[in-house]
Amino acid sequence: LRSQLCLTFGCMNFVIISFVVLICVAVVLFVGEDYKDLNQETFEELGRGIQGRTARYLADSLQYRLLPEDDVNLLFEMTRDRMMGYPSVKSDDQVPFADQFEANKNQYPIVGPDMPLDWQISAEDNAEDLQERREWYALDVSTKTPHFVYQGLCDPIQRNNPSSFGYFANCTAQNNNLESGGIASREQMVSTEGDWTQTLYEKGKDLSPLLKSMYEFNRDIREIGIYFANQGAGASIVFPHSPLDGTYSFTSVGCDWASETENPYKRGSTILPGEQTTDCPKAGTKVSSRAYNPLIRDWCRRQALHPGKLLVEGPFLDAFTPDTWLLSFGKSVYDPITHEFVACTSIALQINFVEQIMRDARLTPKSHISIARWDRTGTVVASSAFNISEEQRISNIDELNIGISSQSQSNFYELVNYDEEWNSTDVQEKYENYLVRDDGFVVTAYPIPPVPTNYDQDYKPQYLAFVSVDEQEYFQIVQEVNESTDSHIDRSIVFATTLGAAAFVFSMIILLLMAHTLTIPLQQMNRVAKTIVDSFGDRSSQIESKHREKKRAESAASQEESAWEKDEGSVEFKIGNTARSGSQDQEAVQ
Numbered sequence: 001l002r003s004q005l006c007l008t009f010g011c012m013n014f015v016i017i018s019f020v021v022l023i024c025v026a027v028v029l030f031v032g033e034d035y036k037d038l039n040q041e042t043f044e045e046l047g048r049g050i051q052g053r054t055a056r057y058l059a060d061s062l063q064y065r066l067l068p069e070d071d072v073n074l075l076f077e078m079t080r081d082r083m084m085g086y087p088s089v090k091s092d093d094q095v096p097f098a099d100q101f102e103a104n105k106n107q108y109p110i111v112g113p114d115m116p117l118d119w120q121i122s123a124e125d126n127a128e129d130l131q132e133r134r135e136w137y138a139l140d141v142s143t144k145t146p147h148f149v150y151q152g153l154c155d156p157i158q159r160n161n162p163s164s165f166g167y168f169a170n171c172t173a174q175n176n177n178l179e180s181g182g183i184a185s186r187e188q189m190v191s192t193e194g195d196w197t198q199t200l201y202e203k204g205k206d207l208s209p210l211l212k213s214m215y216e217f218n219r220d221i222r223e224i225g226i227y228f229a230n231q232g233a234g235a236s237i238v239f240p241h242s243p244l245d246g247t248y249s250f251t252s253v254g255c256d257w258a259s260e261t262e263n264p265y266k267r268g269s270t271i272l273p274g275e276q277t278t279d280c281p282k283a284g285t286k287v288s289s290r291a292y293n294p295l296i297r298d299w300c301r302r303q304a305l306h307p308g309k310l311l312v313e314g315p316f317l318d319a320f321t322p323d324t325w326l327l328s329f330g331k332s333v334y335d336p337i338t339h340e341f342v343a344c345t346s347i348a349l350q351i352n353f354v355e356q357i358m359r360d361a362r363l364t365p366k367s368h369i370s371i372a373r374w375d376r377t378g379t380v381v382a383s384s385a386f387n388i389s390e391e392q393r394i395s396n397i398d399e400l401n402i403g404i405s406s407q408s409q410s411n412f413y414e415l416v417n418y419d420e421e422w423n424s425t426d427v428q429e430k431y432e433n434y435l436v437r438d439d440g441f442v443v444t445a446y447p448i449p450p451v452p453t454n455y456d457q458d459y460k461p462q463y464l465a466f467v468s469v470d471e472q473e474y475f476q477i478v479q480e481v482n483e484s485t486d487s488h489i490d491r492s493i494v495f496a497t498t499l500g501a502a503a504f505v506f507s508m509i510i511l512l513l514m515a516h517t518l519t520i521p522l523q524q525m526n527r528v529a530k531t532i533v534d535s536f537g538d539r540s541s542q543i544e545s546k547h548r549e550k551k552r553a554e555s556a557a558s559q560e561e562s563a564w565e566k567d568e569g570s571v572e573f574k575i576g577n578t579a580r581s582g583s584q585d586q587e588a589v590q
Contacts, residue, residue: 005515006508011506019329021500025493032489036482053432055446058361058369059465065220065357065450066371067462068329072310075271075345076331078210079226082108082203086335086342087231089201090199098367112208115148116199117176118168118243119155129216129240135174136222136350138321139165139243143215145208146239150230151291152183154246167246181233198237200228204237211239214347222326223348227294229341232258233278234293244289250319254283255295257305258341264307265339272341289320300344303332310375312462315351315381315388325351325388327381352389354382366470370404372397374447374461378409381463402468403441411436412418412445418460426501427451441468 011281011536085094092108121140126451129143152175155166168175175183181197204226225238258272272295280296281287287296294300299313314327330345358369362384370383378397380386385400396407402510415434429450436443447461 005518006511009511010508013511014504016506017500017504018505021496024500026497028286028492028496032485036485038146039481039485054363054443055465055467056428056432056450058467059446059450062357062361062371062465066327066349066354067310067449068218068221069310071214071218071347072329072331072345073222074210074214074346075224075226076333078207079333079343079345080336082271083200083208083228083342084335085337087196087340088338090196108203110206110209111289112205113143113145115208115237116241117153118149118241119145119153119158121241121243126240131219133219133222134286136353137240137242138324139245142241143212143239145205146224146237147241148178148204148213149236149238149244149292150182150197151233151293153244154290158246163247165245165247166245167587168288196228196230197233198298200230200235200237205259207237208239211237213241217286220347220349220353222350222353225345225346225348226341226343227297227300227346229272229295230554232272232280232295234295236292236294238320244292244320245322246288246290248289248320248322249286250289250297250317252281252283252285252287252296253298253301254282254285255301256283256295256530257301258295262336263307263339263341265334294344299328299330299346300332302346305330306340307334310565313346315394319349321388323392327351327354344431348580351382355384355387358382363467363469364473365380366473368400368402368441368466370397370400370402370466370468370469371448371463372409372466374413376410376413377406378404378413378464385468392567397466400440402466403436403438403443404466405438408436408443409440412464421455421457424451424453424455427550437471440471442471443468 006525023271077233081096084096085091089543095106095108097106097109099105100109116577122141124142124144126143127134128404130137130141134141150172152168154171154175155167156171156176158164158166159168159171161167174180178198179195181195207226213220215224217277223238223240225236228235255272255277259270259274259277261271263269263271277295280293281291287293293374297319299316305312308331310329310331312327312329316328317326318324318326326348328346328348330347331456332344333342334340334392335342347363354371357372361369363369368383369380370385372378372383373381380388380400382388383397383400383402385402386395388394397404397405397409401456405414412434415430416422431446431451432444434444443472445464445466448463448465449461465488
């Protein structure tokens with residue numbers, strides 16, 4: 001019975017406790033997984049907002065470094081004001097500044113120092129002006145004044161040294177003659193007042209203090225330049241002063257465009273007369289940096305064809321320094337009086353420097369910051385994942401393997417249609433909430449310049465700032481929380497199993513005690529019954545019983561006899577006393 005009780009109730013307890021433990025384990029696993037899923041979803045939603053805002057904040061912080069609009073406008077205005085009247089008037093009569101000492105006369109208020117030619121440079125202590133920018137320049141550099149550049153400049157001493165920076169084939173003193181405009185074709189110099197090279201030099205030097213101030217104020221600038229059309233021959237003012245590399249060449253895009261395109265401010269006339277473009281190197285021609293003419297550079301052509309617009313150019317190879325990639329910002333200058341094309345302007349940043357900005361701006365060690373042109377292909381301007389100086393080529397954003405495919409780039413480009421009226425809040429939310437997960441990265445983007453607060457029909461982004469965060473780092477916090485949750489789940493399962501085992505052992509102990517207590521009377525009955533059954537038909541037990549009774553009787557008789565002997569001695573003593581007492585009484589009577 002006890003075994004049956006233990007088996008029956010023990011098995012029942014085991015099944016019930018095991019069932020309860022399994023339910024507890026299942027609940028713990030279900031709740032744990034549900035918690036992890038909820039945690040993942042919550043973090044993704046939170047992370048999407050955070051990373052979207054991060055891309056926006058990054059765009060806000062980088063726009064002033066990657067889009068120096070104020071500097072460009074200042075350079076445009078001071079060039080326009082100083083060259084007012086080009087090419088009709090060489091004097092200051094047309095400049096918008098009145099002479100303070102003579103009535104009815106205009107006078108430009110700044111007189112700058114003479115500018116050296118590019119090869120006329122001497123060593124100087126300019127560490128304070130350059131600081132960290134010194135490493136950007138391969139050759140000597142001076143920050144005293146800009147230098148003046150036009151076609152054919154060369155160092156006569158180096159005319160027989162082709163490996164020299166100042167070398168130019170057939171160099172003579174005429175090459176450096178400002179009054180005649182160097183070796184440029186006379187046909188290119190035809191104008192109402194003759195050659196303008198000397199005049200551009202004289203007027204341009206007055207801009208020297210302004211250029212120096214701009215360079216010192218904005219420490220991101222590598223180069224500031226004003227690139228004059230100069231009646232088709234070209235001439236430039238560049239700050240800081242660093243010699244051209246005469247061993248280096250660039251590819252011409254030709255200047256036929258200037259004689260084939262109508263002047264946007266002067267209907268019926270082309271940007272330049274045909275005779276001023278006849279001597280331009282044809283498109284595809286390799287040209288020495290010492291025969292530099294800005295009109296045969298693509299970035300200047302685009303500026304001239306889009307007057308009034310701030311254009312971003314690049315990355316492109318510098319025409320003066322080998323293996324140097326630049327990002328240029330500028331506006332074309334047309335004279336407001338004569339409506340003639342005066343110059344292109346440029347504020348240039350070095351791409352290597354911009355790439356370092358991207359690396360410094362990374363959110364995590366494995367994340368990447370990239371700036372790409374706002375177009376369907378996403379031409380990379382700079383990226384922490386790309387070194388243009390090492391690659392020596394232009395790349396598209398989908399080639400960098402940072403979670404942005406060509407389709408993703410196209411989706412980012414088409415996310416907002418700026419040709420239709422838009423709401424700034426809606427646009428911001430679209431960019432902040434649009435997140436791409438691909439190739440192990442989580443990617444968001446935001447336009448530069450940032451979306452204006454009020455609707456502007458002329459607004460178009462110049463770039464897209466991409467933030468690519470490695471998924472493992474992105475979800476690291478979630479993974480840590482989930483790992484902690486798994487640890488809690490494991491401990492809960494162990495606790496539930498241990499508690500179930502302890503409960504089973506305890507219940508079995510109680511069951512054994514109860515079974516023992518309940519079976520005590522049965523055990524006694526079982527022993528009596530066993531005795532009866534075992535002694536049935538056996539008289540030896542009766543003999544033994546009689547023998548035991550006889551022994552008990554003999555023992556009792558022996559005890560009585562012993563007691564009688566003790567009592568008999570006492571009676572005799574009493575009788576003797578009684579007899580003596582009776583004789584004494586008789587004698588007394590007698």
